[in-house]
Amino acid sequence: MRRLLFPAAIATAWVAGGALASAAWTCSVCFGAGDPDASGFAWGVLILLIPVAIVQVALFRFLLRAVRREGASVRRRAGGSSSAGSAHGGVVR
């Protein structure tokens, strides 16, 4: 369930963004009423953000997985050898 939390949050953000798109049209005088340019801009901007979201989520999940695997590996090694020096031994700050 926790694994789905982050993608779900991103998806919700995009759905909310899509719902807001109609209100985001053009200048504060006409709010884009009947203006195709305005809807073009709103959807163009949103579509530009979609690939960013996809790539960012993918890369951060990859890094997160690497960190978790690293942590597991360090813990395994620490369990196997208690004589290994502490990572912070002898350090005040």
Next chain:
Amino acid sequence: MPTDAVAAPVRWGPTSLDPKRIGLRYGLTGAAFLFLGFLLMVLMRWQLAYPGEALPLGTWLGESRAPQGVLAPEFYNQLGAMHGTIMIFLAVVPMLIGGFGNYLVPLMIGAPQVAFPRLNALSYWSYLLGGIVMLAGFVTPGGAAASGWTSYPPLAIVEISGQTLWLVGMVFVSISSTLGAVNMLVTIIQLRCPGMTLGRLPFFVWGQMVSAFLLLLAFPPLQAAAVLQLMDRVAGSSFFLPSGLVVSGEIVEISGGGSPLLWQHLFWFLAHPEVYVLILPALGIVTEVITTHGRVALWGRRWAVGSVLAIGVLAFLVWAHHMFLTGMGTVISGFFQATTMIISIPSVVILSCLFLSLWGSRLRYRSATLFALAFLPMFGIGGLTGLPLGMAIANLQLHDTYYVLGHFHYVVAPGTLFAIFAGIYHWFPKITGRRLSERLGKLHFWPTLVLMNGIFFPMFIVGLAGVSRRLYDGGAGYAFARDVTSLQELMSFCAWALGIAQVPFLLNLALSLKRPATNTADPWSGCTLEWATASPPLPLNFPSEPRVVRAPYLFVREPNQTEDVEPQWSRHGSDGPAAELAETLRPENGATPTSLRWISSPRPDTGVTNGALALWLFLAAEVMFFGSLLSSYVLLRLGNGERWAVEGLDLGAGPGAWKAAVLVASSVALLLAVRRARVGRSVRALGATTLLLGATFLGARASELAGLASAGLVPRSGVATAMFYTVSGLQGLHLLAVAIVLLVAMVKKGGDRGSANRIPDTRPLRLVSIAWHFFVAVWLVFFTLFHLT
């Protein structure tokens, strides 16, 4: 103990693949561009201080550029456009990422090389070529690009100067950035030595990693935009030209239907993250200098790293604050205003971490420290003055004034350049084995600090008076600006004096290079891995693979301790400091260079090979590239409404469908080929089928475009035809490139099958097949848009 016996010989061959050599090349080329950019500014500053007066020796510039020694307005515009372009794209970013990054990142993570040395070299040559192409505009009849470093259309398209060269050069520079970013990311993620977990990475490396990530995702949209603007200039399309465009009182004969604001979106999508590309490596350098010379840990290191990552995400969500005056709605303006305020939080967190690190530190006030310390308030001023610009209401008043110039120059000039100087003073002993003179260093620092502020602080005053940054006379022709125009003279004087203030620095470099080398491995008692090897470092950095045992920046504070630093490496292993290992490092003692890892088997923690990760990163860049084209398509199509249709253009579902079916069939054949390869069976027939189907698709595509052209439907006919030509051509070129690589992979695999007792290596085939499927999928998306809607 000197270790000159193990100092690496310096070889400068153009084919050298050593990242240290390539890093130095980047650094020196960037410095040359920096000098050139400075010279352009010196000329502009004369005109701003003494508008209309003849420049000393101005006649040397030629009658077209400076009639009777007075700078021509057109030439002034070229100087402005090229100053910005050179400083951002050709000087500062290449010095920080290509120079410091290439030299130091492999050393700091304990790697012998970068992941892809040839790609790295190609990145440098592509950057150099791009820079030369851009500058070539100065010697063409129309002159260099003259529509600002932002190249806003319609001006950038209708002007006759070297804008085309600017665009071609930009494509090369962006290719260089993408290649460099992929190489840097794979190097950091895959080539960390044992014990160098992500949590133990020095802050400098985090800065480089997130900057590479920003470059990877931000440059493709500009690349796409540059291709579209090239189409507008060369093929007569109207991606960025609106209908009914009037230039010099005459209606321009174009199809119209384009949007100048589309360029702004795509340009700022790159250019705002580019600011963080400038700042994050600079913050990394300052962190290394302050912690090492202050003998202090980085306060709140986890928060600082988290903030860098947050900037990596948020940097893509703030670009439109450059466009508050374009008529955006209040909701979108509000959104970008909010994200701009939010992104200031991680920036402030990092700056606070650095300031708080100074508490209780034992600073040695060396030249490097002074520049790093000066960076903090300079960057602070640059950042805080940006907040009013991020608010739509204040932006209405301040937009395009000298205030904006002051703001971003504080970030880039006394900010980032001070970090670069700090880095040079800090790592010069590592790179050359020699120390720079502290006396000359301080003589360099103090005038530079005063003069930088003398140039940029008055800009806030001039800007608040409402003077536009783009005026040829610096505001002298406007009554409202008369009270502040005298400051232009002060700024110009400080700018010229700044050039003279760099003489001690150049003298320092020259004198130190003449002195005999001491080759002290660790002159500052540093704690990160680059200080564990000889100065200059060995050709493959370390005699054997280092082992990291702790996080960076751990300094012991007990007064009776002889050693005040716990370095990242083990002092007692075979990977200790070079000073302790002089004997072991001697080649005659059998020192063996380390080699690159994770080429054929996946790294256990990341689960991927270097090649696989590089491919996914390339595809990420391609997602951004084609995503930008898709965004442009949607924006223009919805924006044009009924005007989208071009008379006589009927792409039809049928002809498009059979070509798409051929493409899908090629993907299926490749999928089956990979399956067969996995069990060691021949893939020749299926591979050849894939290539044949791909060739059929490309041939049919070429024939379709030729048919359209013969019917008079060319890019000039309308935005719809222009988009079809552009997207078809780009997708076709990408597919052709992958087909060539696929052919090579198949031939290579055939060779592998012939090897006795060897399992055929299917990795290249599998990786190339992923790229193939991706470009097939890209076409299916555009097929749906072009043929079915």
